[in-house]
Amino acid sequence: MNTTPSLAEPLDAASLGREPGQYSVGFQLLETVDSTRAVTAVPLPRKAYPRPIRTYLWYPANPPDGAQAVRFGRYAELADGDIWPTEIIGELREKLKYSRRVLARSLGSERFDALLRQPFEAVESAQALEGPFPLIVIGQGLYYESPVAFAALAEFLAGQGFVVATCPLAGTNSPIVTVDVRGLETQIRDLEFVIAQARQLPYVSGEKLGLFGFDMGGMAGLVLTMRNADVDAFVSVSTGILYPHSSGIPIASPDYDPMALRVPWLHSVPSSWIRQTEQPDNQSLYDLAHNSDRYLLITEGMGHVDYTGYALIKDRPAMAGYWEAAKPGDIDRYASVVRYISNFYKAYLKDDPDSLAYLSKEPAESKPEIKLHLEHRSAASASITYEEFVQAVIAGHAEDAVEKVRALQKTAPDHVLLNEAYLQRIVLSLSGTWGLNEEVLPVLRLRVALFPNSAEALYLLAEGHIKLEDYPAAIDGYNRLLEQELGEFERAAISRLEWLLSQ
Structure with a gap:
């Protein structure tokens, strides 16, 4: 494999607990529009266009022998296309290329070019297995708007027997997101569209649905879970939903109701976030969500970026305002959290007893740099709606x-x-x-x-x-x-x- 020593090798099966005999992974991009909503981003005279939606799909597949897996560069290329067409936003499309984003700038041209050659796991357009498989939908985060940030997680979950779908995070009438109720509702509507589109596929189960959210995507996933009784399990990581957020969301959403969180919920945050936000007599969502069978996974040594696939890049330089430099143990800590995410979904979307047992154990510190703490509270008897x-x-x-x-x-x-x-x-x-x-x-x-x-x-x-x-x-x-x-x-x-x- 042609990579530089400064980049992580692709995660091997053992690093994420993937057992032999699990699924090969296919990848597909679906491009369409939501005709029920319009965007009007172009300069005057303004014109309405149907809202573009790009659905990224990873799924259990049967790729042909010798098929080549996609490389990071393919995902980066698709990220360029996530920016709305020139007819909608004019010259902004050229200026918002992925190669201008934080990761590329932090690595420099030579190391970024090496990263673009890095192979992943999925084979594009591979034939899907029959299924049906449970669906997991990912909500992206602010400054991590492209699905490339969670491509590694999506591939891994697809290899565990899930269909994983997501779409880029985009604003209501601009590629730039607003962190307010309107921007949140826009992301929720996008995710609802993705769910509906994915469920039209014959290999996607209409019975089991999981949501995953990071950062603002965690806020969107939370509200979507509260208002959609069809959601069966919810995972949120590194997102400001435990205590009131300075932006006012997601609490300001008319659909926000802790008692409406009635499905199993796994929430993971760095320990520093708990210390910064916890106030005396200030109950967290974890305290208030009585109707949810809920887990709180607290990590030591993880930053915001370390919950994304960017944690897999060794020696990633610091970027002021975004992330610290990569640290020893980042990949192992990321892999430990992903194992909990995978077991959580298998427990509650596949009714797997071994995975449920895994969630009942306090995390074992197999390596000194991996320190996790897991809390669990059972759901109370559900109140009447x-x-x-x-x-x-x-x-x-x-x-x-x-x-x-x-x-x-x-x-x-x-x-x-x-x-x-x-x-x-x-x-x-x-x-x-x-x-x-x-x-x-x-x-x-x-x-x-x-x-x-x-x-x-x-x-x-x-x-x-x-x-x-x-x-x-x-x-x-x-x-x-x-x-x-x-x-x-x-x-x-x-x-x-x-x-x-x-x-």
Whole structure:
């Protein structure tokens, strides 16, 4: 193999725990557009174009004998193409080539050229095996927008029997990303598109879906997991989601809800991040995600870059503002984290008992430079969701559902079902629109119990009794409203009482 001594050899099978008999890997690039969204990045006069989406795919394959694996240079070439076409962004396409990015500048031309010749594992356009295989979708990070940063991880996971898909990280109307709710939602929508596109392939399972996120991609993956019940497992590394991030995201997303994280979750960060962000009485997402079977993998000696494939480049020079110089043990530490990621996905996407057992063990320090600490918390009994509550009420099981909501007062006091406005909408929709007056009565009682000083709650409960022709209960309800002298609805209550007493 023609490489310089300063570059890492391709990872051999043993370095990532890959066992003989695992899969060969194929690679394919799918180029299309999302016609439901437009980009308008070109200078005036502005014109709308369908949003370009490039889906990178790695998959278990049966390559022909003697087929050559892709080299790093092929991935770098594709990274150039990730920048939107000239017709959309003009001269920016030429100025944003991969050879201008941080990695190339840090290595210098001679060493970067040597890296471009470095062989990887995948064979481009190789025939896919039949499958179906579980799907894992990767969210890229800020300053690591190109899928090349996680090509090594993607190839490894594909060799373990997964289909891995990703797309470049790009802004809403510019190749440059904005770190705000709009930019986050753009990345989430891109990942949703990738999921839908990958699942059209015959060898991709429609039953098992894992997400992986790094940096901003971890924020996007988290919100996507919270809002998409189809996700089965989530991994996040080196991303600011444990505690509130200075950008305000992902907490500012309307879909952010720790209680909605209901799938197994593995989160890995450097120990320095824990020390910098942990505050007294400040609960982390790891503390709050009660409904998730969650793992926290804390590493020593790893920087942000060391969670990417760039950790595999020996003697990588420092780059101010981006990363420190490569250190002894970087490759071993990276490989140790990848082993946990692989076992996590095999445990929860393939139901592999050996992998689940691997996650139950404290990391062994096989080498002095590898120091990891793994914490685990089992999921609590899942609390009822808004959707489950509504369905239970419609089905006539409101009493049981109400008891589950009452329990939320202790475990999840900010739950939407403890919000009076949400209960009001349920009542008006099910009773007013569909006439489910008997089914909704327990919800009316719950609202009064939770908000005893709400004149509207008392009035509507009495009205609910009238609809069911339970006039004594209605009279009691109106009298209770008048006794509390709540002011609002008093005139209406007096009018209703007069009518009832005249019957």
